Amino acid sequence: MTDLPAPSAQALAHSERLAGLIRREIHDSGGAIPFSRYMELCLYSPGHGYYSAGSQKFGAAGDFVTAPEISPLFGRCLARTCNGVLEQLGHGDILEFGAGTGALAATLLAELQLLGRLPGRYFILERSGELRSRQQETLRRLSPRLLDRVEWLDALPESGFSGVLLANEVLDAMPVERFRWDGNGVERFHVECRGDTFGWCARETHDPEMIAAVRRFDEDPGLHPGYVSELNLQLPPWLQGIATMLDRGLLLLVDYGYPRHEYYHPQHSEGTLMCHYRHRAHGDPFLWPGLQDITAHVDFTAVAEAGAATDLDVLGYTSQAWFLLDCGLDHLLQAAGPTDSASYLRQAREAKTLILPGEMGERFKCIGLGRGIEGTVPGFRGQDFRFRL
Ligand SMILES: C[S@@+](CC[C@H](N)C(=O)[O-])C[C@H]1O[C@@H](n2cnc3c(N)ncnc32)[C@H](O)[C@@H]1O
Numbered sequence: 001m002t003d004l005p006a007p008s009a010q011a012l013a014h015s016e017r018l019a020g021l022i023r024r025e026i027h028d029s030g031g032a033i034p035f036s037r038y039m040e041l042c043l044y045s046p047g048h049g050y051y052s053a054g055s056q057k058f059g060a061a062g063d064f065v066t067a068p069e070i071s072p073l074f075g076r077c078l079a080r081t082c083n084g085v086l087e088q089l090g091h092g093d094i095l096e097f098g099a100g101t102g103a104l105a106a107t108l109l110a111e112l113q114l115l116g117r118l119p120g121r122y123f124i125l126e127r128s129g130e131l132r133s134r135q136q137e138t139l140r141r142l143s144p145r146l147l148d149r150v151e152w153l154d155a156l157p158e159s160g161f162s163g164v165l166l167a168n169e170v171l172d173a174m175p176v177e178r179f180r181w182d183g184n185g186v187e188r189f190h191v192e193c194r195g196d197t198f199g200w201c202a203r204e205t206h207d208p209e210m211i212a213a214v215r216r217f218d219e220d221p222g223l224h225p226g227y228v229s230e231l232n233l234q235l236p237p238w239l240q241g242i243a244t245m246l247d248r249g250l251l252l253l254v255d256y257g258y259p260r261h262e263y264y265h266p267q268h269s270e271g272t273l274m275c276h277y278r279h280r281a282h283g284d285p286f287l288w289p290g291l292q293d294i295t296a297h298v299d300f301t302a303v304a305e306a307g308a309a310t311d312l313d314v315l316g317y318t319s320q321a322w323f324l325l326d327c328g329l330d331h332l333l334q335a336a337g338p339t340d341s342a343s344y345l346r347q348a349r350e351a352k353t354l355i356l357p358g359e360m361g362e363r364f365k366c367i368g369l370g371r372g373i374e375g376t377v378p379g380f381r382g383q384d385f386r387f388r389l
Pocket of ligand 1 (some may be wrong): 051066067068069097098099100125126127128131167168169170172174359
């Protein structure tokens with residue numbers, strides 16, 4: 001991986017401390033741990049993981065850029081979806097999962113205030129203590145007057161939630177299992193020590209949930225022997241928790257991914273695992289543990305199925321481009337200019353990144369699950385791609 005910029009000596013020492021913890025766990029587990037556990041430790045090990053420790057991560061000086069960091073236009077559009085749902089409910093709260101730097105929360109609160117539709121509370125559920133502090137700093141700076149509405153949670157409320165739940169690029173950051181289909185059985189990839197670094201080792205699995213899922217993929221869309229891919233086993237319990245606490249409202253998930261027939265297509269026979277370091281994407285999760293992001297694409301059919309299994313309706317599924325346009329992205333842009341042409345041109349550039357097919361427009365999808373919501377909510381009134389799920 002010679003084209004990647006070398007980390008500082010301090011960053012490498014940090015990575016080596018995490019690698020030491022992982023090696024110890026591998027040793028204590030008899031020589032190997034499931035890849036999902038390795039990914040969990042790399043991203044979320046307290047004080048050491050990529051999201052738990054203090055590296056930059058977001059933005060030009062970090063490793064990747066997300067839609068709320070690209071432009072406030074993204075949050076202003078999502079505010080129209082929240083407005084529609086909160087108006088229908090008459091009252092309600094917002095709960096954002098994995099709020100990153102807090103940029104989306106700050107934009108949403110400001111825009112909902114302009115629309116006269118502030119939520120009762122704006123909850124944030126964030127796994128990373130470091131990001132929680134960063135979110136507090138962002139909101140103190142950008143929305144000081146609305147800060148008292150924001151509350152950080154350690155766990156989901158148990159029941160009685162009405163309103164909107166949001167997760168932008170959270171599902172792709174959930175630890176996944178990696179599997180190989182051998183034409184008959186399923187191998188689960190583990191991680192073992194190889195000298196100073198780590199390597200793959202595949203072991204036949206007897207886990208009934210994993211076997212049942214991979215057999216389903218083999219029936220449709222069909223897998224050839226040797227096919228390797230990923231599977232998010234944390235998704236169903238995560239959605240179950242949300243379904244249990246949701247009285248009425250919308251869960252909006254935005255992420256990169258495909259419906260199942262594209263996800264497990266022969267073209268993706270090496271899976272979708274991807275690492276991000278300083279705006280370079282590559283496929284080696286064993287490089288510099290804790291210094292790089294590790295992600296997998298989202299199987300949106302699995303999201304819809306897990307939602308249906310917990311009695312949530314699939315309220316909509318479309319591309320990010322169609323979603324933002326239905327929320328009035330073009331009108332927001334028109335209203336921005338062109339009297340102030342520098343600001344207008346900047347926003348036009350940002351809008352293109354959000355919606356052009358070669359940028360985020362088609363790669364990113366929006367899915368809405370919910371309960372007790374009538375009609376179609378803003379964002380899903382344009383193109384309905386639910387038939388693809
Ligand atoms: C790629 S970042 C996206 C951050 C932000 N939503 C954005 O769009 O800029 C992934 C975020 O999800 C958080 N995360 C991952 N799994 C989570 C979970 N189960 N509950 C809450 N947050 C989670 C991470 O800590 C991190 O903040």
